[in-house]
Amino acid sequence: MKLCFYFQVHQPMRLNKLSILDFCKNGDLKQMYFNERKNREILLRVAEKCYLPTNRLMIGLINKYDIKFALSLSGVFIEQCQEYAPAVLDSFNALAETGNVEFIDETYYHSLASLHKDKNEFIEQIKEHAKIIKRLFNQKPTAFRNTELIYSNEIAGVAESLGYKTILAEGINLGWRSPNYVYRPRGCSKIKLLLRNYMLSDDVSFRFSAHAWSGYPLTADKYASWLSHCTGDVINIFMDYETFGEHQWKETGIFEFLRHLPAEIKKYNLEFATPEEIEMEPAGEYDAPNVTSWADLERDTSAWLGNDMQKSCFNEMEKLGALIKQKNDKKLLRIWRLLQTTDHIYYISTKKMGDEEVHKYFAEHQSPYEAFINYMNIIQHLKGLL
Amino acid sequence: MKIAMIGWEFPPLVSGGLGTHCYELTKHLSEKGVIIDFYMPKIGYEVADSGANIVPVDFTPITPYAYPKREDFFQKVISYNEKCASMVAKGNYDVIHCHDWLTVIAGIKLKKTLHKPFVLTVHSTEYDRTANLFPWDRVVDIEKAGILHADRIITVSKRMKAQLVDRYDADERKIHVVYNAIDPKRFTGVKMKKPKERIVLYFGRLTVQKGPDFFLKAAKKVLEFENNVRFVVAGTGEMLTQLIDLTVKLGIQDKVFFTGYVSDEDLPKLYAIADVFVLPSVSEPFGIAPLEAMASGIPVIISKTTGVGEVVRNCLLVDFWDTNEMANKIIAVLRYEALDRTLREREKMEIMDKGFSWGNAAEETIKVYRGLL
Numbered sequence: 001m002k003l004c005f006y007f008q009v010h011q012p013m014r015l016n017k018l019s020i021l022d023f024c025k026n027g028d029l030k031q032m033y034f035n036e037r038k039n040r041e042i043l044l045r046v047a048e049k050c051y052l053p054t055n056r057l058m059i060g061l062i063n064k065y066d067i068k069f070a071l072s073l074s075g076v077f078i079e080q081c082q083e084y085a086p087a088v089l090d091s092f093n094a095l096a097e098t099g100n101v102e103f104i105d106e107t108y109y110h111s112l113a114s115l116h117k118d119k120n121e122f123i124e125q126i127k128e129h130a131k132i133i134k135r136l137f138n139q140k141p142t143a144f145r146n147t148e149l150i151y152s153n154e155i156a157g158v159a160e161s162l163g164y165k166t167i168l169a170e171g172i173n174l175g176w177r178s179p180n181y182v183y184r185p186r187g188c189s190k191i192k193l194l195l196r197n198y199m200l201s202d203d204v205s206f207r208f209s210a211h212a213w214s215g216y217p218l219t220a221d222k223y224a225s226w227l228s229h230c231t232g233d234v235i236n237i238f239m240d241y242e243t244f245g246e247h248q249w250k251e252t253g254i255f256e257f258l259r260h261l262p263a264e265i266k267k268y269n270l271e272f273a274t275p276e277e278i279e280m281e282p283a284g285e286y287d288a289p290n291v292t293s294w295a296d297l298e299r300d301t302s303a304w305l306g307n308d309m310q311k312s313c314f315n316e317m318e319k320l321g322a323l324i325k326q327k328n329d330k331k332l333l334r335i336w337r338l339l340q341t342t343d344h345i346y347y348i349s350t351k352k353m354g355d356e357e358v359h360k361y362f363a364e365h366q367s368p369y370e371a372f373i374n375y376m377n378i379i380q381h382l383k384g385l386l
Numbered sequence: 387m388k389i390a391m392i393g394w395e396f397p398p399l400v401s402g403g404l405g406t407h408c409y410e411l412t413k414h415l416s417e418k419g420v421i422i423d424f425y426m427p428k429i430g431y432e433v434a435d436s437g438a439n440i441v442p443v444d445f446t447p448i449t450p451y452a453y454p455k456r457e458d459f460f461q462k463v464i465s466y467n468e469k470c471a472s473m474v475a476k477g478n479y480d481v482i483h484c485h486d487w488l489t490v491i492a493g494i495k496l497k498k499t500l501h502k503p504f505v506l507t508v509h510s511t512e513y514d515r516t517a518n519l520f521p522w523d524r525v526v527d528i529e530k531a532g533i534l535h536a537d538r539i540i541t542v543s544k545r546m547k548a549q550l551v552d553r554y555d556a557d558e559r560k561i562h563v564v565y566n567a568i569d570p571k572r573f574t575g576v577k578m579k580k581p582k583e584r585i586v587l588y589f590g591r592l593t594v595q596k597g598p599d600f601f602l603k604a605a606k607k608v609l610e611f612e613n614n615v616r617f618v619v620a621g622t623g624e625m626l627t628q629l630i631d632l633t634v635k636l637g638i639q640d641k642v643f644f645t646g647y648v649s650d651e652d653l654p655k656l657y658a659i660a661d662v663f664v665l666p667s668v669s670e671p672f673g674i675a676p677l678e679a680m681a682s683g684i685p686v687i688i689s690k691t692t693g694v695g696e697v698v699r700n701c702l703l704v705d706f707w708d709t710n711e712m713a714n715k716i717i718a719v720l721r722y723e724a725l726d727r728t729l730r731e732r733e734k735m736e737i738m739d740k741g742f743s744w745g746n747a748a749e750e751t752i753k754v755y756r757g758l759l
Contacts, residue, residue, distance in 0.1 A: 019714040020611060020721075312724035350732065369702055372725055373718040380721075 002234040002273040005069035007241035012343035050245035055091035065262035068272040075108030096137040102274035105141040111340035143275040149294035156185035171195035180232025184282035196238040205239035209252035224264035309372040347371035390479040392489040397434040412438035414748035467491035490532030503758035506536035517668035542672035543693030564750040567742040570681040578658040587660035592623030597666035607713035620645040657682035685729040700733040
């Protein structure tokens with residue numbers, strides 16, 4: 001059976017505080033809207049805790065066990081690396097050069113553009129991403145994963161029309177069927193769909209250090225044996241790359257787990273493969289008339305469009321698009337796109353219960369209301385310039 | 387269970403949260419079968435019936451706020467306490483329960499002579515009332531003595547508990563937090579015709595503790611961006627003339643309206659016409675008004691130094707001195723409909739969910755009494 005590991009790498013460009021009282025001020029929009037100091041600080045911190053040590057470990061594992069996996073780096077992450085931490089990009093490049101790491105496309109701006117009525121913006125952002133991956137890592141991605149695994153029949157259709165061979169999605173709404181097979185999106189004829197095995201993925205990314213969980217402590221041999229007991233053609237383990245050292249701190253033993261995992265996996269009839277290498281024909285059709293994602297317990301778009309404040313920001317941003325494109329001003333277009341990163345709108349979520357901890361972790365702002373006021377102030381300021 | 391409660395004021399005439407608190411607390415304690423003799427200064431009219439037995443103490447009531455000579459006021463407080471103590475000593479009580487420094491001296495004396503448990507509720511300290519600017523040592527000393535001698539202390543927030551531990555060396559183990567409450571029914575379903583202008587409301591005593599001057603400074607900034615707004619300053623207090631002067635100095639006198647004293651009847655109507663409520667308290671142990679405003683369904687902006695902020699989440703917080711941010715948030719609520727709507731919906735839900743009822747507060751108070759018997 002094939003084992004397909006895929007990791008998402010992303011850091012948003014965090015916003016500055018912009019008060020309505022500052023609306024009359026002029027200046028460079030990027031400096032006005034984005035908090036350079038904070039972005040640098042966080043990127044360097046996560047580089048130290050996660051990206052650099054994980055990449056180092058992965059190179060070692062590739063050399064020793066010939067492991068394979070897929071990565072996608074958001075464009076906004078790449079830009080910040082270029083600016084603040086070129087060494088991080090070098091280490092991703094080293095991974096690319098091993099030939100064992102497949103780079104996957106996504107939206108450059110880690111945006112919700114796929115949910116706009118007009119899909120052109122979505123397509124342009126994917127193309128921009130493909131361009132930078134080609135330039136930096138000399139790969140032409142054949143697989144596509146949308147922001148936060150946001151997926152629907154329609155989105156699969158767009159990916160197919162752009163020539164992608166594979167698309168990734170959350171393994172839900174399957175009924176009696178298993179995510180461990182290749183599927184064909186409804187309405188598509190060529191593209192293959194890989195569905196995330198969210199139980200086994202979340203065992204590592206969310207539950208690894210949860211003392212109350214029956215699987216705790218999760219060791220490499222235990223996890224490999226769980227994988228070996230699966231039936232199907234391919235197990236898709238997708239998660240944030242920041243799982244290693246950032247979401248799960250070094251002290252949890254996550255790096256030890258990763259270090260020992262390949263040797264344990266090799267004990268079974270399991271074979272590392274990247275999306276490109278999954279050659280099986282689809283076992284069936286997968287229908288997603290409604291949008292799904294890998295976020296929160298709902299696994300839909302409610303993490304970003306769950307309340308009125310979020311919807312009003314999203315609608316304002318979408319409307320601004322037409323105005324900005326009329327202007328034909330590259331700088332403004334870029335700023336508008338940078339503002340589309342989902343994190344800005346995610347901080348405005350007011351969801352409670354089990355997921356609140358997740359929100360708290362990611363939210364840099366004190367409350368969703370503060371996040372809304374600031375994001376909306378920036379949107380309105382930008383609107384005022386058009 | 388029979389309690390001697392020593393208070394200072396009682397509705398209908400109250401100058402702050404203490405009177406309302408005593409009324410609601412004794413009402414709900416009585417409903418739960420606790421017998422209460424409530425000692426307070428004799429006043430010339432009937433006070434509200436809470437079910438407690440009101441015992442007037444032969445003493446002319448005076449207001450602690452805006453008293454011309456504080457030394458005179460201080461002497462009055464001492465003589466009130468002495469009279470109270472001698473009257474209470476004639477009764478047979480399980481617990482002596484006092485409120486704030488105004489009644490502390492009687493509590494200490496009774497504890498020593500009758501050997502009865504002494505409970506002290508701290509609604510505010512001298513530091514709070516003076517906005518940390520000019521606390522009077524003699525009052526602080528009385529507070530310290532009360533906090534030292536009380537068998538149990540009730541505070542209206544964790545914030546207050548922390549203050550007593552930090553500033554008064556209180557023994558943390560004897561402090562119980564019992565939050566103030568409201569009767570949400572009073573504030574729901576009030577229908578009023580909305581004025582043409584948007585209304586930004588301040589309601590509270592006009593005293594340095596509550597920061598009404600910061601409200602006016604923020605108003606000035608809001609008016610630079612929003613024209614169709616009126617600022618309503620509701621309440622009375624010693625800062626009134628100073629605040630009126632300030633509006634003139636800021637050149638916003640035509641945009642600010644001072645209501646004077648607001649009756650219990652008018653208050654829900656005032657909330658109903660307001661678009662946003664602001665309380666920039668420098669030091670607010672709890673803050674009942676923000677809860678009332680939330681129950682009324684108007685967006686609320688409070689200072690980070692307001693106790694109620696530790697229990698509610700669906701309101702906006704600012705530093706009391708940060709009038710720029712206060713203005714930013716006021717404008718945001720006025721301009722962004724989605725924010726306004728979300729706050730209104732969620733704050734009402736929160737008030738219902740969290741059940742800030744006086745029944746609960748009485749229940750918690752009874753637990754404190756029981757722990758002493």
